[in-house]
Amino acid sequence: MLKPTLLKKSFNVIQRVGKTATVAGLTGLKVAKGEKMDAYLLKDTFEQLGTTYIKIGQFIASTPSLFPREYVEVFQACLDQTTPLPYSYIEDILNNELAKKGKTLEDIFISIDKTPLASASIAQVHSAVLKNGDHVVLKVQKPNVDTIIETDLGLLYGATKIMDTLAPSLKFASISPIIDEIRLRMSAETDFLQEAKNIDDFQDFLQKTNNQKVVAPKVYHDLSTQKVLVMERLFGVSMIDDVAMRQYCKSPSEVMVDTLNTWFASLTMCESFHADLHAGNLMLLTDGRIGFIDFGIVGKLEPKAWQACVMMMDSFSREDYDSMAHYMIEMGMTDKQNLVNKAVLSADLQRVMKKILAKDSLFIGKTIDKLDTTKLKDHSDEINQMMLEIFEVGKRHGIHFPRDFTLLTKQVLYFDRFMKVLAPELNMFQDKQITIV
Numbered sequence: 001m002l003k004p005t006l007l008k009k010s011f012n013v014i015q016r017v018g019k020t021a022t023v024a025g026l027t028g029l030k031v032a033k034g035e036k037m038d039a040y041l042l043k044d045t046f047e048q049l050g051t052t053y054i055k056i057g058q059f060i061a062s063t064p065s066l067f068p069r070e071y072v073e074v075f076q077a078c079l080d081q082t083t084p085l086p087y088s089y090i091e092d093i094l095n096n097e098l099a100k101k102g103k104t105l106e107d108i109f110i111s112i113d114k115t116p117l118a119s120a121s122i123a124q125v126h127s128a129v130l131k132n133g134d135h136v137v138l139k140v141q142k143p144n145v146d147t148i149i150e151t152d153l154g155l156l157y158g159a160t161k162i163m164d165t166l167a168p169s170l171k172f173a174s175i176s177p178i179i180d181e182i183r184l185r186m187s188a189e190t191d192f193l194q195e196a197k198n199i200d201d202f203q204d205f206l207q208k209t210n211n212q213k214v215v216a217p218k219v220y221h222d223l224s225t226q227k228v229l230v231m232e233r234l235f236g237v238s239m240i241d242d243v244a245m246r247q248y249c250k251s252p253s254e255v256m257v258d259t260l261n262t263w264f265a266s267l268t269m270c271e272s273f274h275a276d277l278h279a280g281n282l283m284l285l286t287d288g289r290i291g292f293i294d295f296g297i298v299g300k301l302e303p304k305a306w307q308a309c310v311m312m313m314d315s316f317s318r319e320d321y322d323s324m325a326h327y328m329i330e331m332g333m334t335d336k337q338n339l340v341n342k343a344v345l346s347a348d349l350q351r352v353m354k355k356i357l358a359k360d361s362l363f364i365g366k367t368i369d370k371l372d373t374t375k376l377k378d379h380s381d382e383i384n385q386m387m388l389e390i391f392e393v394g395k396r397h398g399i400h401f402p403r404d405f406t407l408l409t410k411q412v413l414y415f416d417r418f419m420k421v422l423a424p425e426l427n428m429f430q431d432k433q434i435t436i437v
């Protein structure tokens, strides 16, 4: 039974999300000054409301094309760490899932550590040892996560529809596609068989490219189900900790170069690319190799779209706006290609970009390739703003970037953030050690 307070909360949230989304340019409005405080309040509310809202919060953080910068920034700190569930709940799920395979815990494990390695909103991770002596980790989906998400999203969707009928002028309809998108991402994240496939694809790619520097944990398919993922346990340190990393490598910067080269290569050579590679999902192993973990969120990009994206950035660095417009059209969805007026788009890009470049002394009179790149890293804000402006200009001209381009942008911003700690001297797009295409 739905509690009225829950329903009220949902309406409250939808109202706030509605404001966020409409403010964000769906209606072209600008964000008011007090908006940052609102963003903090909303983030706190989401953290309290649990799984679905935390995931929505993370969606906001990763979709600068849709939400105002204030919200994107504040939601980047949306915490997905929860108080661990007592092991008895996890054991119940393990028993149920293994029973589907005709197995029992006693058949398979010597031991399972009851203290989790990690506990987030969707899953809890425990280490264990198999009967054959292999060290593994068990990623176990928390009870009823799928039902909770479906109910919450259903409620939000329903609330949107009601608001839409009652107050059509508020443009709540624009939120339904957002909820659809979140539902799509969440259903992928709650299907561990899909995650297992993503890991397999990545391992095929490593093998195909003869990459000896990076690994992903081997999946134990015969023990894995939609709710339990059994994987090889990797031993090492998280790349959040650059001091700990130095025990196993000469320079974190070299590790960063190998990480970036592998990820960029995966964009065109792997079935999918890892789209949630924050420093916590990267490990430096005790043997010096790099471990990619947590393949719950992946993206797919047509090689042609990625090539066009790189060419677009290149055109921008040469201040060649005609060429920039050409590649932007190539990147976007093709159905309206013929309707986009390239000359007007080019002029629009030139106007907007020049305005941004003129705002900051760092950029005055310089093309990107002539900038002091050490300073460039301190200006990621301006770079983010440029990305947002490119999205905006595109939108005005009817160009819709590929869906997974948002995931790609988010990932690049992630790299940008932790490179500041691990490799402050490195410039992702200019360093000769890094191969982007």
Ligand SMILES: Nc1ncnc2c1ncn2[C@@H]1O[C@H](COP(=O)(O)OP(=O)(O)OP(=O)(O)O)[C@@H](O)[C@H]1O
Binding pocket: 080, 117, 118, 119, 120, 121, 122, 123, 124, 125, 137, 139, 217, 231, 232, 233, 234, 235, 280, 281, 293, 294, 295, 296
């Ligand atoms: N194969 C592995 N070997 C060693 N440790 C692992 C492995 N897989 C996961 N872990 C540990 O468990 C933590 C959580 O795992 P994972 O990121 O897959 O779960 P999650 O629920 O998606 O978490 P989050 O949403 O915080 O990224 C990792 O940060 C890491 O510390």
